[in-house]
Amino acid sequence: LAEYNNQLQKIISEGRKFLGDLISQCKTLEEAKLLLSHDYLLNHYALGYETTEWAYPRLDEACLSKHKELVTHDFSQRIFRENWLKSTKLKNVKSGVIQKIIIGCILCPLYILFYLFGYLPMKSFGSLDCNGNLQFEAKLKRFPVLSDLFFHFSVPVNRCISDFSSHLLFILFLLLTMINPNDEEKVLDVNWYDALLVIWAMGFSVKCSKQAFHFLKNFFFSGSMYQSAHQKRSLQGVRDVYNVLQFLCSILILLGKMFKFVGFDCSFSLDSERIYSWPFEKDNPQDYCDNSFLKTGYTLIGLGATVCILNLLHFFEFNSYFGPIILSMRQTAHDIMKVLTTFLVFLIAFSVGLHFSLKFSNMYCEGEYEKIIERQKYSDGEFNCTQSIVQTKLTGFVLEDNVNHFRDFKEAIKTCFWSLFDPGHPEVIGCTEGPPRHLGMFLWASYQVVNVVIMMNLLIALMNATIAGIQEDKITEWRFARTQIWRTYFEHYKISVLPVPFNVPEMIMNLILGIAKRLMMCKSGNVDNSEVPLKRLGEAGVIREVEDKQRKYINLISELCDRYIQMKKRKEER
Numbered sequence: 001l002a003e004y005n006n007q008l009q010k011i012i013s014e015g016r017k018f019l020g021d022l023i024s025q026c027k028t029l030e031e032a033k034l035l036l037s038h039d040y041l042l043n044h045y046a047l048g049y050e051t052t053e054w055a056y057p058r059l060d061e062a063c064l065s066k067h068k069e070l071v072t073h074d075f076s077q078r079i080f081r082e083n084w085l086k087s088t089k090l091k092n093v094k095s096g097v098i099q100k101i102i103i104g105c106i107l108c109p110l111y112i113l114f115y116l117f118g119y120l121p122m123k124s125f126g127s128l129d130c131n132g133n134l135q136f137e138a139k140l141k142r143f144p145v146l147s148d149l150f151f152h153f154s155v156p157v158n159r160c161i162s163d164f165s166s167h168l169l170f171i172l173f174l175l176l177t178m179i180n181p182n183d184e185e186k187v188l189d190v191n192w193y194d195a196l197l198v199i200w201a202m203g204f205s206v207k208c209s210k211q212a213f214h215f216l217k218n219f220f221f222s223g224s225m226y227q228s229a230h231q232k233r234s235l236q237g238v239r240d241v242y243n244v245l246q247f248l249c250s251i252l253i254l255l256g257k258m259f260k261f262v263g264f265d266c267s268f269s270l271d272s273e274r275i276y277s278w279p280f281e282k283d284n285p286q287d288y289c290d291n292s293f294l295k296t297g298y299t300l301i302g303l304g305a306t307v308c309i310l311n312l313l314h315f316f317e318f319n320s321y322f323g324p325i326i327l328s329m330r331q332t333a334h335d336i337m338k339v340l341t342t343f344l345v346f347l348i349a350f351s352v353g354l355h356f357s358l359k360f361s362n363m364y365c366e367g368e369y370e371k372i373i374e375r376q377k378y379s380d381g382e383f384n385c386t387q388s389i390v391q392t393k394l395t396g397f398v399l400e401d402n403v404n405h406f407r408d409f410k411e412a413i414k415t416c417f418w419s420l421f422d423p424g425h426p427e428v429i430g431c432t433e434g435p436p437r438h439l440g441m442f443l444w445a446s447y448q449v450v451n452v453v454i455m456m457n458l459l460i461a462l463m464n465a466t467i468a469g470i471q472e473d474k475i476t477e478w479r480f481a482r483t484q485i486w487r488t489y490f491e492h493y494k495i496s497v498l499p500v501p502f503n504v505p506e507m508i509m510n511l512i513l514g515i516a517k518r519l520m521m522c523k524s525g526n527v528d529n530s531e532v533p534l535k536r537l538g539e540a541g542v543i544r545e546v547e548d549k550q551r552k553y554i555n556l557i558s559e560l561c562d563r564y565i566q567m568k569k570r571k572e573e574r
Helices: 002-024 029-036 057-064 074-085 094-106 109-123 129-142 144-154 157-179 194-220 227-236 243-263 293-310 322-358 370-378 409-418 435-472 474-489 503-524 540-573
Strands: none
Touching: 002 029, 002 540, 029 074, 029 540, 074 157, 074 322, 074 474, 094 109, 094 157, 109 144, 109 503, 109 540, 129 144, 129 540, 144 157, 157 194, 157 293, 157 474, 157 540, 194 503, 243 293, 322 409, 322 435, 322 474, 435 474
């Protein structure tokens, strides 16, 4: 309830502060790991999409609830980094990124073969679960090269670097498609980079679709004790806008390729029929109309290329210098969207008012009527598009033109929108006289005051406040954003591991292994226990281990509370 919102927020703030103080009382990393690996209430809000194979559910919960103090604590960051590198040794990853990219590209076929036909089958049939994984990895350590080939994609940082390399290749294919060095005139030639661009785009679309499917599955999951809270937390899990942009990029490129393939030659003359011809007969873009399928395809590919290159900013967030800058841009985008929503109301309101006030004016400025006639010819289809160079004689309206911009509602919307970036220009009212001119001037002046004096200054103030809040504690903000990216690469059996486009063979391999596993289970009559935690299997040794860990956890909580009380007493004495 809104009446109790302040009290609830105060309780949440105090609880978060207490947990942050509690982990600060830990003296060693082992104590912090023991504290963060237990959460007896996790079943109330656990998400299948978010729960990873690691043993720190409280850190998962802290990331979802945006408990930045806990997530960015030194002990928490050390735990995240160990899982990111799959190693307890701290090392600088940035110094070897280029080397890893080069080696990864060279050895990529071997890495993929070992994962598909070695690591994945053994993991699927339970040979690499828990202790078996550790024992097998210990045996392979005697052969470092073989161990690296086998476990390469089990390391999150390697999966991230492979995704970065795949994204760079995707951009390279886009640039080659734009340059088109092997183009053959008058022929629809499909070059190797065109084919690879389509394969990469399909791989990205399949990967993003799979992630969206698992999100929707968990969003509509009805078995949770608190369904509304579960759905709210599931929505909080959709934090990575880059996945949405990547899916949009791949779909735009696929649509662009499809439109380009089925492009046709057209004639807009009133006395001629539209002529369809496949691109095999004509592949010169200059021979097509601007609203043909072929040029629409080029436009869609260009838009997809823009989104794809901008998506590189996703990997810039790993850097401590660029990360806070990208984070500030993302946060200010939220401020822009809030102000933009209000601006759209003003835009429509003033556009409708100006259009009604000035649309019936029959007083035209010099040259205005000729422009209107030319635009009408173009919109009515009286246009010949059979020559390679077309003279349209279509000058259009600009803000500086002393013409009435509000006779047509579309032109009114466009004029009001673009005046946001170039305010003023009372000449847009045209040569209208009498009350329509005076009322139109009043509406236009009021609209300029709203834009220039109120909306723009409000947006600047909001953006300054947002950037100041981030810069005040930019290391914490950057650490939290970086950790959110790390978590997307932590291993999960439902999320693709291999980079695009090899995620498609991985999905096929998982399907084959799943069918084979089901057939073997039906034939032998056994129950699948590969996804059941060991503490549920009833083994005496495992039960003793779990009980011992719980006893250590209770003793640690008691000791941490004593330290916390002593710390509070020392502060009061000061």
